[in-house]
Amino acid sequence: xxxxxxxxxxxxxxVGDRVTITCRASQDISNYLTWFQHKPGNAPKSLIxxxxxxxxxxxxxxxxxxxxxxxxxxxxxxxxxxxATYYCQQYHTYPLTFGQGTKLEIK
Amino acid sequence: xxxxxxxxxxxxxxSETLSLTCAxxxxxxxxxxxxxxxxxxxxxxxxxxxxxxxxITNYNPSLKSRVTMSLDTSKNQFSLxxxxxxxxxxxxxxxxxxxxxxxxxxxxxxTVSS
Numbered sequence: 683x684x685x686x687x688x689x690x691x692x693x694x695x696x697v698g699d700r701v702t703i704t705c706r707a708s709q710d711i712s713n714y715l716t717w718f719q720h721k722p723g724n725a726p727k728s729l730i731x732x733x734x735x736x737x738x739x740x741x742x743x744x745x746x747x748x749x750x751x752x753x754x755x756x757x758x759x760x761x762x763x764x765x766a767t768y769y770c771q772q773y774h775t776y777p778l779t780f781g782q783g784t785k786l787e788i789k
Numbered sequence: 790x791x792x793x794x795x796x797x798x799x800x801x802x803x804s805e806t807l808s809l810t811c812a813x814x815x816x817x818x819x820x821x822x823x824x825x826x827x828x829x830x831x832x833x834x835x836x837x838x839x840x841x842x843x844x845i846t847n848y849n850p851s852l853k854s855r856v857t858m859s860l861d862t863s864k865n866q867f868s869l870x871x872x873x874x875x876x877x878x879x880x881x882x883x884x885x886x887x888x889x890x891x892x893x894x895x896x897x898x899x900t901v902s903s
Contacts, residue, residue: 716889725793725895726883737891769834773888777849778824778836 684708684772688781694789699760703784705753705770714774717746717755720783721766729768730755762788791816793884793894801878801901807871811884811894818842818860821887823867825858827880828896835880839888840867874901 685708695701705715713733720726728737730746733753743758757764765788770781797809811823825837838848840858848856852871860867871878881896 714889718890718893723895726885726890726893728889728891728893731889731891771834771890773890776847777851778888780834780836782833 683777684711684775684779686770686772686779686781688768688770688784690784691782692785692787694787695760696789697760697762700756700758701760701786703755703757703768703770703786705748705755705781707751707753707772709775710750711772711774713749714772715746715748715753716771716773717744718769718771719764719766720769726769757786760786791886791892793886793892795882795884795894795897797882797897797899799898799900801874801899802903803875803901804873807869807874807878807899807901809869809882809884809897809899810866811868812864812866813886814865816886816892817862818865818867819862823858823860824885824888824890825869826883826885826890827878828883829877829880832880837869837871876901 687706715733717730718726718728734746767783767785792814794812801807819842822839824839855872857870879901883896884894886892
């Protein structure tokens with residue numbers, strides 16, 4: 683199975699900050715990577731697909747980059763509603779696998 | 790706006806079969822692939838498999854012998870069955886659209902306990 687490793691596991695930031703989360707795949711997955719946001723009790727929300735394409739309706743403060751094995755999710759100008767857990771997921775090879783998550787907390 | 794909603798028993802006895810359904814609105818199950826994912830308490834996300842309306846299925850090898858997925862176009866829903874459950878199958882179960890998980894349900898907690 684492809685292992686997806688996210689860093690950091692948790693992150694404290696302030697409203698207005700810009701943060702970056704990284705995701706590393708244990709083998710080349712091209713750009714078959716998605717990022718999503720999860721708040722407790724809510725449906726996870728897809729943010730980015732194909733590593734850098736913004737899902738419809740998602741604000742441009744979210745951006746993704748990378749290819750191969752190394753990927754990043756950047757969130758600019760943090761707002762209170764952005765504090766959540768973020769996951770990456772590869773859909774290049776079965777079984778599909780997820781990162782362990784990055785919990786973004788308010789400082 | 791595509792919406793997915795999981796439903797099913799919240800408590801299942803050990804060795805029995807877990808059965809869940811995912812109702813789809815704002816779209817049709819006769820398109821795309823439809824996945825099930827689960828997350829045990831305090832643990833990571835595990836993709837369980839997908840079903841396509843053509844009948845094609847692809848299951849995670851870790852569950853392959855115990856999992857069955859089906860799809861009902863007349864009700865616009867798809868289903869999961871997991872046999873011979875144990876406490877290790879206690880988890881929040883999610884349904885999602887496609888392999889890139891573009892849309893998710895909010896999840897349903899299933900506890901395996903006698």
